[in-house]
Amino acid sequence: MVTADALREPVAEALAGSRGALAAVVAQRQERGEIAPDDLAGTILATLQGGYVLARAELDEERFAAAVRGLLALLRGLEVAR
Template sequence: MYSAAMGTNDTSERLVGAARELLWERGYVGTSPKAVQRAAGAGQGSMYHHFSGKRDLALAAIRRTAEEMDATAGAALDGGGTPYERIRAYLLREREVLRGCPVGRLTMDPEVIADPELRAPVEEVLGRLRARLAAVVREGPESGGPNGPPDPEEIAATIVATVQGGYVLARATGSPAPFDSAVRGLLALLAPLAPPPAR
C-alpha cells in the first residue's frame, strides 16, 4: 500500500513538473495534455486520475511555480545581513536569465491573465514579493534626497520592475548582459540603503 501511494504521488509530481516547464517554455495554449504526458512519462489515464483536465493541472503547476518563487525570494530577503545586503543577495542570485522569469512569463499569457483562478497565484506571489521587499527597505536607514526618505512600496515596485524588465531585455538581445547592467544600476541607486562605513 505504501509503495502504491508513493507511485501515485510520484506520477502527480512528474505531471506538475512537466507542466511547469512547458508553461514556462510555451505558455498555456502551447502546453497540450499530450505534451505534458510525454514529458512526464505518464499515460492519459494517469493524468486524468490526478487532474480533471488541462486547466486543473495548469493551476497546480502555476501554484507550485509561485511557491518556488516565494521560497527563493525568502531565502535571500529573510536571511541575515543588512537590508542592502539582503536586497543585493536577491538581485544577484543565480537565475536562468535567458529563459525569463517563470512567473513573469505567465503575466504575458492572455489565457492565464483572463482566468481569475489561474491568475490569482501569480498576482499573490508578486504582491508578497513587493511586500517583502518593502519591509526590508523599511529596515534601512531613512536617508533620502530633498523630498525626504524614499517610499518603501515604490522602491519595492522599482526592484520588481527592474528584474522583470531585465529578463525582457536579456531575452530580446539573447544575452544576459542587459539584465546584469540593470541590476548593477539599481544597486547603485539603492546604495543609500547601505549602512555608512564604520569610522
C-alpha cells in the same frame, strides 16, 4: 482553454509577494522616511523584472546584469544621501 486572467493572476500574486518582501526589507533599513518603502520596493522589482524580460527577449543575460548594476548604483546613491 486557459484564459489570460488564469495566467495573469498567479504572476500578479507572485509579484505582489515579492514587492511586499522588498518593502519589508527597505522599511527595516529606512532611517528617515525620505522614500516610501513600497515605492522603492516597486522600483526594485520593476527594474529586476524589466532586466529579466530584456534578457529573455534578446537572449542576452548581460541585459539583466546591466539592470542589476544600474539598480545597485541607484541604491548606493540613496545611501550617500542619508
